[in-house]
Every structure is written in structure tokens, then in C-alpha cells.
């Protein structure tokens with residue numbers, strides 16, 4: 001599989017010399033695209049959990065969440081090194097003193113080698129980056145920031161009700177890199193409003209900015225605006241379209257960008273339709289076998305200049 005794309009597991013092993021596991025952490029933060037600051041209702045595909053599943057309560061202290069999740073993973077995989085993963089909603093959109101406290105707690109927890117902080121391109125201030133850069137320098141804990149780009153087309157971002165632009169993403173991505181932090185980008189490769197040229201443009205943007213990438217298909221979660229649009233007749237792209245566009249994306253991607261995810265996983269009970277009613281690993285197998293058939297691989301058409 002490693003000849004088809006650069007898997008995140010290999011990237012972590014190279015960076016940390018052994019297997020590293022993510023421990024999800026849930027903190028009380030919100031999202032400006034839900035509370036009226038940027039918009040209401042959020043992105044059309046976002047469910048109530050703010051893109052996070054399988055999390056402990058945000059009322060539990062960070063240390064307690066890390067301890068409980070570490071105990072589970074340690075036992076199962078005999079793991080020693082971990083990433084504290086702040087996944088749900090916008091983890092820089094909260095009182096700055098609280099933000100610092102949560103990050104400090106996680107960075108000083110035994111076995112944590114990295115903080116992964118998921119947020120929006122328009123929620124990362126100079127104060128956040130200065131603090132995270134200093135924290136990395138003081139504690140030796142790596143920091144990666146996760147940003148949703150989703151589409152390289154501003155018109156599509158408007159339809160998605162993202163409340164930020166491609167330019168916001170580029171500006172924040174550049175500031176993250178200037179501060180010596182890593183960047184993970186999220187992209188939905190089969191948005192029905194995007195063209196294949198938009199996918200190519202996304203590959204170029206990711207090449208310029210990102211260390212790792214998470215690819216998703218567009219799935220319809222219960223209770224979302226997207227569910228209403230779907231019930232009103234919105235046609236999603238097919239599995240074949242997803243595979244074709246994801247291959248196009250991978251072929252044009254820098255082979256040194258690690259792929260954290262080739263397809264999203266959604267609990268069946270939360271979704272109306274996800275991954276064409278097939279398990280995520282079947283779609284992933286389909287994608288990889290198509291790549292083998294086509295004798296293609298990540299970076300096949302990547303040009304560094």
C-alpha cells in the first residue's frame with residue numbers, strides 16, 4: 001500500500017521512531033459559524049458534534065480525558081507515545097486563558113509528543129500561534145494545527161456556508177508554517193459544486209502549505225442543512241466520481257505530504273447516506289485497487305516548481 005500513497009502511520013514512525021496514537025480531547029469550545037459571529041446553523045454538512053465522534057464529555061478535565069483514553073489504547077496496543085487530539089468544533093474559539101490552560105495541561109501529560117489542534121482558518125490569531133510556538137519550544141511537544149479547506153472554490157465555500165474564503169485559508173496556513181508548526185488540511189474531494197479543475201487547484205494549495213492531508217467524501221449527516229438539500233433532490237456524486245477525483249488529487253500531490261485519511265468514517269446511526277451505504281474500508285479498497293489497475297500513485301504528476 002505504501003507504494004500508492006504516503007500513509008500517516010509511516011510519517012509518524014519516521015518522525016517519532018515508533019507508533020504514535022491519537023487520544024481525543026474534548027474542550028468546551030464553540031464555533032463562530034454556529035453562534036452567530038460568522039453565521040448560524042454552521043456548515044451545511046456539520047452535525048451537532050461539530051465533526052467529532054466518540055468523545056468524552058468536555059466537562060471532564062483534559063488530564064482525566066487523556067488518562068482514560070490512554071488507558072484504553074495502552075492496553076490494546078502497548079503504546080507509549082501519544083498525540084492529544086483537540087478535534088471537535090473550533091479549538092481556538094474560546095477564552096484565550098482557557099485555551100492556554102488546556103494546551104499546557106495536554107503538553108505536560110506523560111507520553112504526549114504532539115498537540116493536534118483542529119480549528120477554522122478564520123479563528124487562528126497571532127496570540128494563538130505565538131503561544132503554541134513558545135509551548136513547543138519550552139516543552140519540546142510538537143504542534144500541528146488542522147484546518148478545513150474543504151474546497152478551493154470560493155463559490156462552493158459559500159454554498160457550504162463555511163463563512164471563510166480560500167484566501168483566509170492561505171493566510172492562516174502561511175502564518176502556521178512561519179511559526180514552525182505543522183499543518184493538516186481537510187478536503188472533501190467529491191463536492192458536487194466543484195469541478196475537476198477545483199480539485200487540481202486544491203492539490204496545488206495543499207502542496208504549498210500542508211504537511212498532512214485528510215480526505216473525505218461528502219456524506220449526509222442527520223439533522224444537517226445538507227440533509228434537507230438531499231431530501232429536496234440534491235444529487236451527490238457517485239463512488240466512481242469520488243474515486244476518480246481522489247486519484248486526480250493524489251496524482252498531483254507532493255509525495256512527501258502524508259495522507260491521514262483517504263475516506264471519512266461516520267457511524268451509520270448518525271447519517272442518512274455516507275460512503276454510498278458501504279463500509280469505509282470497502283470504498284478505500286476500491287480506490288486502491290483502481291490505483292493499482294491504472295498503475296498510478298501519489299505524486300505521479302507532481303512538479304515541485
Ligand code: SF4
Nearest residue numbers: 031042043046050089
Ligand atoms: S467550522 Fe467546523 S464546527 Fe463549525 S460549523 Fe463548520 S464543520 Fe461545524
